[in-house]
Amino acid sequence: xxxxxxxxxxxxxxxxxxxxxxxxxxxxxxxxxxxxxxxxxxxxxxxxxxxxxxxxxxxxxxxxxxxxxxxxxxxxxxxxxxxxxxxxxxxxxxxxxxxxxxxxxxxxxxxxxxxxxxxxxxxxxxxxxxxxxxxxxxxxxxxxxxxxxxxxxxxxxxxxxxxxxxxxxxxxxxxxxxxxxxxxxxxxxxxxxxxxxxxxxxxxxxxxxxxxxxxxxxxxxxxxxxxxxxxxxxxxxxxxxxxxxxxxxxxxxxxxxxxxxxxxxxxxxxxxxxxxxxxxxxxxxxxxxxxxxxxxxxxx
Amino acid sequence: xxxxxxxxxxxxxxxxxxxxxxxxxxxxxxxxxxxxxxxxxxxxxxxxxxxxxxxxxxxxxxxxxxxxxxxxxxxxxxxxxxxxxxxxxxxxxxxxxxxxxxxxxxxxxxxxxxxxxxxxxxxxxxxxxxxxxxxxxxxxxxxxxxxxxxxxxxxxxxxxxxxxxxxxxxxxxxxxxxxxxxxxxxxxxxxxxxxxxxxxxxxxxxxxxxxxxxxxxxxxxxxxxxxxxxxxxxxxxxxxxxxxxxxxxxxxxxxxxxxxxxxxxxxxxxxxxxxxxxxxxxxxxxxxxxxxxxxxxxxx
Numbered sequence: 288x289x290x291x292x293x294x295x296x297x298x299x300x301x302x303x304x305x306x307x308x309x310x311x312x313x314x315x316x317x318x319x320x321x322x323x324x325x326x327x328x329x330x331x332x333x334x335x336x337x338x339x340x341x342x343x344x345x346x347x348x349x350x351x352x353x354x355x356x357x358x359x360x361x362x363x364x365x366x367x368x369x370x371x372x373x374x375x376x377x378x379x380x381x382x383x384x385x386x387x388x389x390x391x392x393x394x395x396x397x398x399x400x401x402x403x404x405x406x407x408x409x410x411x412x413x414x415x416x417x418x419x420x421x422x423x424x425x426x427x428x429x430x431x432x433x434x435x436x437x438x439x440x441x442x443x444x445x446x447x448x449x450x451x452x453x454x455x456x457x458x459x460x461x462x463x464x465x466x467x468x469x470x471x472x473x474x475x476x477x478x479x480x481x482x483x484x485x486x487x488x489x490x491x492x493x494x495x496x497x498x499x500x501x502x503x504x505x506x507x508x509x510x511x512x513x514x515x516x517x518x519x520x521x522x523x524x525x526x527x528x529x530x531x532x533x534x535x536x537x538x539x540x541x542x543x544x545x546x547x548x549x550x551x552x553x554x555x556x557x558x559x560x561x562x563x564x565x566x567x568x569x570x571x572x573x574x575x576x577x578x579x580x581x582x583x584x585x586x587x
Numbered sequence: 588x589x590x591x592x593x594x595x596x597x598x599x600x601x602x603x604x605x606x607x608x609x610x611x612x613x614x615x616x617x618x619x620x621x622x623x624x625x626x627x628x629x630x631x632x633x634x635x636x637x638x639x640x641x642x643x644x645x646x647x648x649x650x651x652x653x654x655x656x657x658x659x660x661x662x663x664x665x666x667x668x669x670x671x672x673x674x675x676x677x678x679x680x681x682x683x684x685x686x687x688x689x690x691x692x693x694x695x696x697x698x699x700x701x702x703x704x705x706x707x708x709x710x711x712x713x714x715x716x717x718x719x720x721x722x723x724x725x726x727x728x729x730x731x732x733x734x735x736x737x738x739x740x741x742x743x744x745x746x747x748x749x750x751x752x753x754x755x756x757x758x759x760x761x762x763x764x765x766x767x768x769x770x771x772x773x774x775x776x777x778x779x780x781x782x783x784x785x786x787x788x789x790x791x792x793x794x795x796x797x798x799x800x801x802x803x804x805x806x807x808x809x810x811x812x813x814x815x816x817x818x819x820x821x822x823x824x825x826x827x828x829x830x831x832x833x834x835x836x837x838x839x840x841x842x843x844x845x846x847x848x849x850x851x852x853x854x855x856x857x858x859x860x861x862x863x864x865x866x867x868x869x870x871x872x873x874x875x876x877x878x879x880x881x882x883x884x885x886x887x
Binding site for chain 2: 410412430432459465469470472473474476477478479480481482483484485486487488489490491494496497498500501502503504505506507508509510511512513514515516517519520521523524527530531534535536537538540541542544545548549551553556557559560561562563564565566567568570571573574
């Protein structure tokens with residue numbers, strides 16, 4: 288039971304966390320903090336938060352858990368602002384899509400209080416945003432990756448894990464570096480590739496003709512290019528090193544595929560396509576098996 | 588009204604065409620031809636075809652319309668086999684995903700009877716195949732691109748267009764070369780990119796870890812990598828020239844994006860991402876407007 292939870296950013300991610308904790312009966316009072324007075328008022332109206340926090344000291348007073356769910360570019364500023372008011376016994380976590388940069392920001396902002404910060408990344412999202420998009424079941428069956436620091440106590444990590452479990456999420460653990468390499472490959476690179484394709488087509492003189500014949504395959508392939516440009520600019524820069532590594536590997540892969548296509552090597556093309564089809568099929572089968580209600584948390 | 592229609596390949600594409608014509612009351616009798624006796628028997632059992640054709644001469648006797656819906660690699664062989672039996676008054680069309688190679692095959696196979704062949708490409712598909720996948724409404728609201736030859740009579744083109752309109756498809760016209768350039772950009776290249784990404788990840792030593800964290804964005808981005816490797820090998824080779832042109836443009840785009848990422852140029856990245864997001868949003872809005880029931884065929 289958490290008597291007091293403070294949430295910075297009361298949109299889809301933070302608002303859904305609050306709703307899920309409330310539905311689970313896991314929280315006494317939720318304080319919302321953020322830059323948009325309109326969002327905070329709306330979140331209060333919707334019952335997502337109980338109190339709109341105005342004073343940092345007052346908000347942090349007696350807080351059990353603090354979640355940072357504002358845009359990641361604000362992470363260091365928020366941590367710096369709350370650091371002087373951070374009391375022993377309060378655990379801070381975040382929901383950022385990259386972790387090495389967040390850890391570096393926390394080191395700078397929190398100093399000696401770094402041990403109270405447990406970095407996290409819920410793997411959930413939708414194309415909508417803001418308090419009205421927040422739903423209690425956003426995290427049901429979804430993964431939350433925690434990347435605990437050597438400084439963290441086991442009890443503080445468990446406080447964060449228990450809160451996410453109350454949202455029916457499944458807890459995984461990676462190091463921050465592992466996390467960033469993994470998500471560069473399976474999330475950040477695909478976003479970059481999708482944006483690049485749509486931009487490439489949009490800049491052609493006959494773009495209108497091309498878009499006229501784009502169909503469902505193109506629609507699915509480019510869905511992630513509908514995501515927020517600001518957010519993905521920040522993620523790209525925050526995870527620059529790992530993303531460059533993955534992009535270079537992909538460019539080498541494409542260059543090899545180009546040579547086979549130019550040579551008319553049908554057997555090689557079919558080999559690559561078959562390997563991809565088989566790997567994807569296995570992955571989908573594994574997902575479908577995993578989406579059965581889990582008997583207990585994985586990877587813990 | 589078509590008294591007799593012959594369909595080579597009674598799977599998703601050919602079978603759905605037959606079902607739609609029957610539902611529209613547009614066809615007397617449908618003869619199915621193909622390499623798989625089991626598929627033909629199943630198609631007959633399902634009422635998709637009325638007769639299983641065994642003799643080419645008999646099948647072509649009195650046919651009004653012939654649709655080639657077998658794998659494109661068989662196009663030339665089928666056209667060569669039917670050419671001696673092709674009577675005046677019979678119109679032949681196809682459903683291949685590439686058109687320049689089909690036109691070249693038709694020129695070789697049909698010779699003086701080339702005028703009777705009207706190339707076409709229905710822009711519809713699903714991930715399932717075979718006669719059991721065939722449905723009467725597969726083509727409702729979908730585009731069918733006809734790429735008529737200079738040799739075709741207006742009446743023969745209209746015979747093919749009218750059959751597709753009876754399936755509630757929307758008829759478009761392009762030259763075979765335009766068609767292949769357009770689909771290289773919006774369909775063939777995305778398939779190649781998706782296959783390349785999944786193959787790239789599957790070949791990494793920590794592939795299992797990576798796939799474990801792939802989520803819905805990755806799932807949509809790579810959905811087309813679940814397509815038939817044999818079919819996409821054939822399409823890649825059939826449209827080699829246009830596909831290489833598009834792939835080279837995309838490689839140049841990615842190389843430019845890589846330079847901006849390496850330079851940490853957030854404004855440039857955001858510019859590319861924003862342009863892509865805006866273009867995709869406009870495209871989706873246009874699709875949604877077009878999916879309203881059309882008052883009449885477009886582009887005719």
